[in-house]
Amino acid sequence: MYNFIFTTFGYSWWPISHWSPEWVGAIGTIVTIYYTIRYYNKDRKVRFLLMLTPDYSTKQDGIIVEGNKIQTIRLDGFNDSLTPAMFMYVGYYLRPNLMLDFIIMRLNVFVENVSMPERIRDWCIKLRDKITPGSIQEVKDIFSTDKYITVKSFERIPTVEISFRDIIGGVNSLLKIDNRNRKRLLKGKKVKIEFVFQKHDGTKYRTALMVDKECLERNK
Structure with missing residues (x-):
């Protein structure tokens, strides 16, 4: 019983015990990219x-x-x-009308998002302008x-x-x-x-x- 608890909840079970410096660096890069995109999306006030x-x-x-x-x-x-x-x-x-106006504004939000792939942004721009x-x-x-x-x-x-x-x-x-x-x-x-x-x-x-x-x- 004690062996089962130790094996299940012990330190060796958690992935953090096997993390290498490469894993730590990769996660740090992902976090940096996330907050950079978040910053630029918020810093677009007009x-x-x-x-x-x-x-x-x-x-x-x-x-x-x-x-x-x-x-x-x-x-x-x-x-x-x-x-x-x-x-x-x-x-x-x-x-x-409210529904069409909502769709136009949602498409504009996608256009404004800097993390959106360029192909999708171009498609959103064309669709937004077409249905206006x-x-x-x-x-x-x-x-x-x-x-x-x-x-x-x-x-x-x-x-x-x-x-x-x-x-x-x-x-x-x-x-x-x-x-x-x-x-x-x-x-x-x-x-x-x-x-x-x-x-x-x-x-x-x-x-x-x-x-x-x-x-x-x-x-x-």
Whole structure:
């Protein structure tokens, strides 16, 4: 009985007793690779903020009054990562239903993962862009849509400022081929306009603006 217990739970039974320096080195390498990938996956923080500029008017007595129309939309971004990156503004689209939007975002998470094999990442990028609803309406001559801009670590991404009237025109074009969001507006519900920036590795970042039918008609 004592021999069985000693043989089963004794030191010689555990694999650690047979570990060689090569095994220890291999495990150390695996742990290092794991934490390196984890670090770089976490150190990819990018933030985008959306600000609305109202239409101001000045009365005769010099008082500036804020109007009920939106003049421009300002998109500000920040590279909060320790590593420099390249970004470009690619346009906007109307957010689809929850299931399709979830799939798009999950594919984008796979694209962002640096440990993902390149072939799988390329496949995820193509599928994500293919199922994104509608054609992204690009705003020309605002932000170099054919060139990436390099942004250093902890620096601001160049501001994008867009006329809201131009956006309304693009949204109306998208609504012609988007039955879901067109019906939402007719029912008095809001729709989301997703503004998109893309990183050089294919990762996309979004910031949204919610509008209703009244807002679209008021700002024509």
